Amino acid sequence: MSQTTEYTPKTDVGRIANFVNQRTGAAAAVKEFGRKIFPDHWSFMFGEVALYSFIILLLSGTFLTFFFDPSMAETHYDGSYVPLRGIEMSVAYSSSLDISFDVRGGLFMRQVHHWAALLFVAGMSVHMLRVFFTGAFRRPRELNWVVGGVLLILGMAAGFTGYSLPDDLLSGNGLRIIDGVIKAIPVVGTYISFFLFGGEFPGTAIIGRLYVLHILLVPAIILLMVVLHLMMVVIHKHTQYPGPGRTEDNVVGFPVGPVYAAKAGGFFFVVFGAIAAIAALFQINPIWNYGPYDPSPVSAGTQPDWYIGWVDGALRLMPGVLGDFSFERNVAFPWGHNTFVFNVLLPALGPALFLLGLLFAWPWIERWITKDNREHHILDRPRNAPFRTAVGAAGVVFYCTMWAAASSDLIATHFHVSLNDVTYWLRTIFIIGPFIAFWITRRLCLSLQRKDRETVLHGREAGVIMMSPEGGYSEKHEQLNEYKRWRLVSFDTPQYIPAQPDEDGKITKKEKRRAKWSKFFLEDRVAPVTPAELAAAHDHHEVEGGDHKSLGH
Amino acid sequence: MKALSQRRRSPLAVFALLVIGLLVTGGLYAVASGSVSKAQADETTQTVNGSVENGSKLFAANCATCHGLAAEGSDSGPSLVGVGAAAVDFQVGTGRMPMQMQGPQAPSKPVQFDEQQTADLAAYVASLGAGPAIPDEETIDISGVSDEELANGGTIFRVNCAMCHNAAAAGGALTRGKFAPSLAGVSEQHIYEAMVTGPQNMPVFNDSNITREQKKQVIAYLKHIEAQGSPGGQALGSLGPVSEGLFIWTAGIGLMVAFTIWITSRHA
Numbered sequence: 001m002s003q004t005t006e007y008t009p010k011t012d013v014g015r016i017a018n019f020v021n022q023r024t025g026a027a028a029a030v031k032e033f034g035r036k037i038f039p040d041h042w043s044f045m046f047g048e049v050a051l052y053s054f055i056i057l058l059l060s061g062t063f064l065t066f067f068f069d070p071s072m073a074e075t076h077y078d079g080s081y082v083p084l085r086g087i088e089m090s091v092a093y094s095s096s097l098d099i100s101f102d103v104r105g106g107l108f109m110r111q112v113h114h115w116a117a118l119l120f121v122a123g124m125s126v127h128m129l130r131v132f133f134t135g136a137f138r139r140p141r142e143l144n145w146v147v148g149g150v151l152l153i154l155g156m157a158a159g160f161t162g163y164s165l166p167d168d169l170l171s172g173n174g175l176r177i178i179d180g181v182i183k184a185i186p187v188v189g190t191y192i193s194f195f196l197f198g199g200e201f202p203g204t205a206i207i208g209r210l211y212v213l214h215i216l217l218v219p220a221i222i223l224l225m226v227v228l229h230l231m232m233v234v235i236h237k238h239t240q241y242p243g244p245g246r247t248e249d250n251v252v253g254f255p256v257g258p259v260y261a262a263k264a265g266g267f268f269f270v271v272f273g274a275i276a277a278i279a280a281l282f283q284i285n286p287i288w289n290y291g292p293y294d295p296s297p298v299s300a301g302t303q304p305d306w307y308i309g310w311v312d313g314a315l316r317l318m319p320g321v322l323g324d325f326s327f328e329r330n331v332a333f334p335w336g337h338n339t340f341v342f343n344v345l346l347p348a349l350g351p352a353l354f355l356l357g358l359l360f361a362w363p364w365i366e367r368w369i370t371k372d373n374r375e376h377h378i379l380d381r382p383r384n385a386p387f388r389t390a391v392g393a394a395g396v397v398f399y400c401t402m403w404a405a406a407s408s409d410l411i412a413t414h415f416h417v418s419l420n421d422v423t424y425w426l427r428t429i430f431i432i433g434p435f436i437a438f439w440i441t442r443r444l445c446l447s448l449q450r451k452d453r454e455t456v457l458h459g460r461e462a463g464v465i466m467m468s469p470e471g472g473y474s475e476k477h478e479q480l481n482e483y484k485r486w487r488l489v490s491f492d493t494p495q496y497i498p499a500q501p502d503e504d505g506k507i508t509k510k511e512k513r514r515a516k517w518s519k520f521f522l523e524d525r526v527a528p529v530t531p532a533e534l535a536a537a538h539d540h541h542e543v544e545g546g547d548h549k550s551l552g553h
Numbered sequence: 554m555k556a557l558s559q560r561r562r563s564p565l566a567v568f569a570l571l572v573i574g575l576l577v578t579g580g581l582y583a584v585a586s587g588s589v590s591k592a593q594a595d596e597t598t599q600t601v602n603g604s605v606e607n608g609s610k611l612f613a614a615n616c617a618t619c620h621g622l623a624a625e626g627s628d629s630g631p632s633l634v635g636v637g638a639a640a641v642d643f644q645v646g647t648g649r650m651p652m653q654m655q656g657p658q659a660p661s662k663p664v665q666f667d668e669q670q671t672a673d674l675a676a677y678v679a680s681l682g683a684g685p686a687i688p689d690e691e692t693i694d695i696s697g698v699s700d701e702e703l704a705n706g707g708t709i710f711r712v713n714c715a716m717c718h719n720a721a722a723a724g725g726a727l728t729r730g731k732f733a734p735s736l737a738g739v740s741e742q743h744i745y746e747a748m749v750t751g752p753q754n755m756p757v758f759n760d761s762n763i764t765r766e767q768k769k770q771v772i773a774y775l776k777h778i779e780a781q782g783s784p785g786g787q788a789l790g791s792l793g794p795v796s797e798g799l800f801i802w803t804a805g806i807g808l809m810v811a812f813t814i815w816i817t818s819r820h821a
């Protein structure tokens with residue numbers, strides 16, 4: 001008869017931990033996760049900014065739900081804000097005013113919630129730009145890139161549904177635009193609008209419906225996606241920038257326990273503190289200025305929150321007519337005439353579908369063009385992928401032009417220029433700007449790569465000018481140390497691959513197209529310095545140096 | 554003194570200096586802006602009687618180039634017959650006239666004529682034909698406006714004025730370089746005159762459009778929101794989501810970048 005002697009911890013904490021572990025086996029998970037390594041780089045932390053903003057949104061949002069009433073029933077405001085007292089408004093707007101003026105800490109919490117929302121989407125955007133420009137979306141992380149894209153769209157959806165809830169004039173104007181866009185959808189638009197608003201706009205149902213989406217459905221899906229996103233980060237391990245000792249098979253950095261747990265945990269409080277400070281000092285969305293929603297007035301300076309701005313900007317850029325051509329067409333169908341409002345439909349859906357489509361498809365587009373199907377855990381420096389960086393810059397310019405167009409009226413008043421001219425210029429930039437940005441960025445990247453090659457092969461110009469006995473001048477070059485050189489030579493870039501025949505020996509049309517793109521993107525590739533080139537260059541220098549040495553004797 | 558010099562290198566010294574600096578600037582600003590509004594109050598309570606004869610001379614010297622010798626108008630400026638004394642008091646009293654240069658709109662600038670000269674010009678133009686008069690004190694006295702009337706003024710403002718002047722009266726853009734100016738710091742008298750005369754690109758809101766009582770309510774509303782400040786902190790220009798977005802992308806993301814660099818530069 002054998003008696004197993006169980007391990008008995010000595011401290012109380014140890015006993016509790018042991019109790020939990022014996023029943024859940026959590027120690028294994030903690031051990032595994034605690035040894036996860038995360039590399040140290042500031043640009044890796046914007047995903048965390050977004051994640052922490054989301055947690056702050058959940059906390060402050062929960063507080064707001066205690067006091068917000070999403071009813072569109074009519075009431076007369078009798079709170080403490082004098083300029084609106086006695087005014088007829090919806091219960092939703094009235095309760096938002098109560099949160100702002102009569103609930104203790106309510107205005108602060110509203111501002112925390114709104115600023116956190118702006119930072120949430122901004123953090124996601126910066127994170128996504130970092131992932132794109134460093135090539136972190138490549139195999140095996142394509143699916144996580146897609147999940148990230150879905151999160152960005154969900155973030156915008158969460159923002160828009162929340163922005164509309166107070167039922168003030170500003171957000172009502174935004175809803176009216178959405179209603180217009182929906183109604184512009186051919187044939188079914190009017191039906192969808194009536195279904196969404198429960199009758200003719202604005203109706204009495206929309207705020208309640210948006211509320212359910214905003215506090216239940218959208219955050220739940222975001223949470224699910226965040227979990228997926230983080231699980232994939234754990235499965236794939238974190239990417240790292242190139243450097244000595246960093247390979248495709250390792251991650252150089254610090255373990256979660258205790259270093260990253262402390263850093264990331266501390267960073268949560270930093271983000272929380274920053275948002276709280278901003279919310280305490282800077283006013284956001286002063287709904288009391290805008291008044292209750294009423295379909296007749298539209299105030300100057302009516303804009304959506306920044307992340308919807310690009311769609312609003314596209315609408316502002318679109319002309320209604322082009323010469324004699326009207327974008328509003330009446331098309332005959334067997335069942336009668338239908339109106340196609342292309343001047344609303346095109347700008348509202350066109351750029352968004354194009355940009356988001358390109359964003360989601362990019363990992364596959366790049367893989368198809370470069371035929372690079374290897375796993376990548378070492379990141380690219382943006383200059384070492386000129387074609388990708390140039391495409392990204394073109395996308396950023398395309399986006400930012402629409403973004404700027406959303407504030408065309410403020411650009412006009414603040415820079416004392418004509419609103420019409422601002423629109424004409426932004427239309428021009430909208431069309432040619434991305435091409436110029438592509439070209440300039442690509443040239444910049446190629447030049448920087450050539451400069452890197454130059455530095456590796458010939459070293460840094462020391463600024464020391466030497467005169468030889470013959471009277472000739474030469475500049476002394478300092479060689480890089482091994483660590484710095486490693487950063488400049490240890491990369492690998494795709495090359496132009498001409499069209500390849502398939503198994504039957506045929507070159508398909510698709511393959512020819514791929515070859516064209518491959519040529520366009522990669523033909524002027526700057527190759528990294530090879531060890532042979534490096535050795536040759538150094539021999540050359542030693543001969544030069546030899547002369548100088550002999551002079552010393 | 555010694556204690557002070559010992560502590561000046563303390564990490565808290567910067568914050569102390571910042572707080573002192575803010576208090577001093579804020580205090581000076583409060584004193585300065587207080588004296589300005591007091592000066593404005595004095596201005597409106599004084600009644601100056603203008604002389605048509607002096608006004609006529611001032612007009613010939615300063616305005617006739619564009620408005621014509623008999624104020625009949627020319628290619629460069631409209632006729633002033635029948636615009637009334639209120640129009641002159643507004644345009645000259647806010648510095649919009651005489652115009653610095655031809656353009657889509659005359660912006661307000663430092664006032665060129667003193668009160669007496671402005672009154673003279675107003676009297677001269679009023680003598681050319683009947684038009685809106687400069688409002689008397691009773692017309693623009695907003696002290697008797699009740700809270701309900703003030704709230705009604707807000708509704709009138711949102712329905713009639715906010716589409717150009719912005720819901721927070723911060724101003725906005727019109728077509729081809731024209732604009733609706735911010736209404737912050739504009740006197741009761743000038744707001745009233747603007748409504749009855751429709752200066753520059755503004756439409757006229759006559760007494761059958763918006764009654765005298767309602768005009769008073771609108772002015773009371775504007776003065777109330779100006780006095781109340783912004784309850785939520787710095788208003789960022791009251792320009793709505795654009796300045797908020799700009800702020801989060803500059804200050805917000807900037808702050809985050811600073812902190813991420815700080816955190817990742819600390820090695821364990």
